[in-house]
Amino acid sequence: MEYKINVGKIIFALTITALCQPLGAYGVPIAHDLYSLGKILALIYATYLILTKRVRLDRFIVSVLALLTFLLVPTFVNSGDIRVWFMQFYLYGSTCIILQFWIRKDMHYTVKCIASVLSMILLVNLITFFQNGIDYAENSEASISYLIGIRTRIGDIAYLAYAVSLFGLLISKRKKLQLYVPISIFSSLYFIIINRVSTSLLCTVVFAIVIILSLKFVKVIKRSIFIVFLGSILTSVLIIFTKIQNKFSWLIEDILHESLTLNGRTFIWDSVLAQMPGYWGIGHGLGVEKSFNILIGYTTGTHNQFMDILFNGGIIGLALFINMVYAAITKLQNTTEKMAISILSSAIVAYSISMISEVMSSSVYFYILLTLCANAQYIKRNTK
Numbered sequence: 001m002e003y004k005i006n007v008g009k010i011i012f013a014l015t016i017t018a019l020c021q022p023l024g025a026y027g028v029p030i031a032h033d034l035y036s037l038g039k040i041l042a043l044i045y046a047t048y049l050i051l052t053k054r055v056r057l058d059r060f061i062v063s064v065l066a067l068l069t070f071l072l073v074p075t076f077v078n079s080g081d082i083r084v085w086f087m088q089f090y091l092y093g094s095t096c097i098i099l100q101f102w103i104r105k106d107m108h109y110t111v112k113c114i115a116s117v118l119s120m121i122l123l124v125n126l127i128t129f130f131q132n133g134i135d136y137a138e139n140s141e142a143s144i145s146y147l148i149g150i151r152t153r154i155g156d157i158a159y160l161a162y163a164v165s166l167f168g169l170l171i172s173k174r175k176k177l178q179l180y181v182p183i184s185i186f187s188s189l190y191f192i193i194i195n196r197v198s199t200s201l202l203c204t205v206v207f208a209i210v211i212i213l214s215l216k217f218v219k220v221i222k223r224s225i226f227i228v229f230l231g232s233i234l235t236s237v238l239i240i241f242t243k244i245q246n247k248f249s250w251l252i253e254d255i256l257h258e259s260l261t262l263n264g265r266t267f268i269w270d271s272v273l274a275q276m277p278g279y280w281g282i283g284h285g286l287g288v289e290k291s292f293n294i295l296i297g298y299t300t301g302t303h304n305q306f307m308d309i310l311f312n313g314g315i316i317g318l319a320l321f322i323n324m325v326y327a328a329i330t331k332l333q334n335t336t337e338k339m340a341i342s343i344l345s346s347a348i349v350a351y352s353i354s355m356i357s358e359v360m361s362s363s364v365y366f367y368i369l370l371t372l373c374a375n376a377q378y379i380k381r382n383t384k
Helices: 007-019 023-027 029-051 059-070 072-077 082-105 107-135 151-171 180-194 198-242 244-255 265-274 305-333 338-354 364-374
Strands: none
Touching: 007 029, 007 082, 007 107, 023 029, 029 082, 059 072, 059 082, 059 305, 059 364, 072 082, 072 305, 082 107, 082 364, 107 151, 107 180, 151 180, 151 198, 151 338, 151 364, 180 198, 198 244, 198 265, 198 305, 198 338, 265 305, 305 338, 305 364, 338 364
């Protein structure tokens, strides 16, 4: 039997692997160099797809490029690091362009490839966790490193891995369980539970609940996705600007035994707001020095999706970000495949909840999810 080498599929597999580089791989010189070469290949490939008009600049792609292009303005005006801007521009832009092309060309291969890459990242991350858990058992938690970089970043990959794994089952040409499904789910859940990543555990439960509810109320879920996303913005506003969580001290402190500062995050958000006067319009830009007070020190992370966008791109940047998400969700709402709506809606809800305490758009996984949503009409369930 002769096997034909499909160069296009090989290029896609290499580029999607490079684009999904986990944070921990940046600390391994050889691995980082290989990933960097793959990202250069991705940039060339995405440019080729645009120039040859193999990818149409539809509303979603335009909304992504609009946001990324706009961020150059505050970065240039406020003397930010142009290299940081360019890295985000080509990384996220290339991801959406390449993925959209392959989703429409070969949905089955695309989903299978992404699911396989994510499952391997999660599995190796779990192995890394076991090794460091033994080596550094008596040291501080800060000494422990993971392939994903920081334990709280597990949600970035996990929610997407849940979705693409279930997609693999939905559109698989085979009727047996694909190996990446149990690997992704077990590796994510075990890591989340052992490391007590409460937000990711909550979002995992919500992910499952939304899928179950959507089996009965898919039309309601479909109409509510963007409302849930806007709800996460409203919740952030109420917490950050009005400290509404203080009115629920009986629940947060007495029952949940958590701090009203949300583990110091309220101090960070107050510090971010203190640096916004004069920058509300277009923000500070990318690559500028960040230093936010956390009472016992300083951090460079905003720990809230909308505060991060507001700091980087101001009100205009936040509006463009909302428009990008809306462009993807409206495409999802127009698909007729109910299970596609259920799976992707669950992932959007999980990401939206996480946005209240984390920055989800700082990784390529969020853009992969949005691209899947924007091209959901090309997802077809295998009925053979």
